[in-house]
Amino acid sequence: MDDPARRAALDTLRAVRADDAYANLVLPKLLRERRVTGRDAALATELAYGTARALGLIDEILAACVDRPLTKVEPVLLDALRLGAYQLLRTRIPAHAAVASTVDLVRHDLGPRVTGFANAVLRKVSELDEAGWLDRVAPDPAEDPLGSLAIRTAHPRWIARAFADALGSTGDELAAALRADDDRPAVHLTARPGEVSADELAAMTGGDVAPYSPYGVRLEAGAGDPGDIEAIRERLAHVQDEGSQLCALALTRPEVDGTDSRWLDLCAGPGGKAALLGALAATDGGTLDAIEQAPHRARLVEQSTAGLPVTVHVADGRDPDLPGGYDRVLVDAPCTGLGALRRRPEARWRRRPEDVGDLTRLQRELLTSALSLVRPGGVVAYVVCSPHLPETEGVVADVVRKTGVTLLDAREAFPGVPDLGEGPYVQLWPHRHGTDAMFCALLRR
């Protein structure tokens, strides 16, 4: 059997299911190890990421074609059926090739005993195209607009609900927001303040000056491996979504009376925002303390901030044993990551609504800690890469109520950025701003 593209795609799906691996880490490694390149590599990528993204939709359709619950199908066989169904539903690969190649993989991995079953299931899938299947398995949009959109855009219902609640829409804008999760995000770079301007970096990289961040450059989609960019190797720039740049910058925007030289990043790993804040602090003679709980991520912060006035501490941000009195504190809290689903094909199916309770507790504790570490009159930015209301407005409103601090209008800290709604919070969106769906609140003690 010689089908390196489908082999790599299937092995990736298996690692994602069985080992909780990330498809976008496993697949490039497999392709490198097996020397799969060119069209085969492109096909493997399309099949692995596409199947991982559409998993819940594919399973609904497979469930309609299998005479027992999918939980009773051998997992290794189910991976192959998913890969085959994806090709039938969402690619131009001819049906006979999609079926035959999948049956070959099944025969190779499991022997002849289940090839007949795989063949029969996939032939059934091939009887309708995706639109035909959606008419069969999706709820009626008139009765259940949210459920219909969720399955049509291959999202779990709870995530579609979370987006709808944040947008206040179950109509066209929700559809646009959900569809944006399937787009390949462009690579954004941050031009290191004090080293190079965005104009210079754009000229060096062939990218475009970003629309909103004064330090941002956007590269063309598919611009290749950022590791090959000379400006990054020379530490003049780093890869960072423009939304992340804007949220880090927002911390620095509100005026503070008195000193403004001691800044703190309470959740710093892997160090993207710490690198930008550290470079800005350096231009004004200030310093940044960067806290990170996970030692290996703290090392990444050290690497990304080398040469800057940044001190990295391995500690729990809820009780970091530092003297306090900071002028500005960033809380870029651990979160569901629902705002960055574009970046991880399998993430939408792996995250569970049950994860949210533990995360919001940690987020509240970290924000409360930040408010005790900032001096009176100082500013705290609370940031998450998620639009999910319990971990955005819910956390902030709760902490504001308990501590009595002042909520600032964060929109003023995002000059020139359109479509920011009513405030006082800022929620960015891929479909509106071309950034991750970052949330930012600003508080003054």
Ligand SMILES: C[S@@+](CC[C@H](N)C(=O)[O-])C[C@H]1O[C@@H](n2cnc3c(N)ncnc32)[C@H](O)[C@@H]1O
């Ligand atoms: C959203 S990420 C931060 C991203 C980072 N600010 C950047 O721009 O690169 C959250 C980080 O918080 C760390 N973390 C989780 N719990 C923590 C805690 N109790 N104290 C400090 N850091 C924590 C995680 O390990 C993770 O690296």
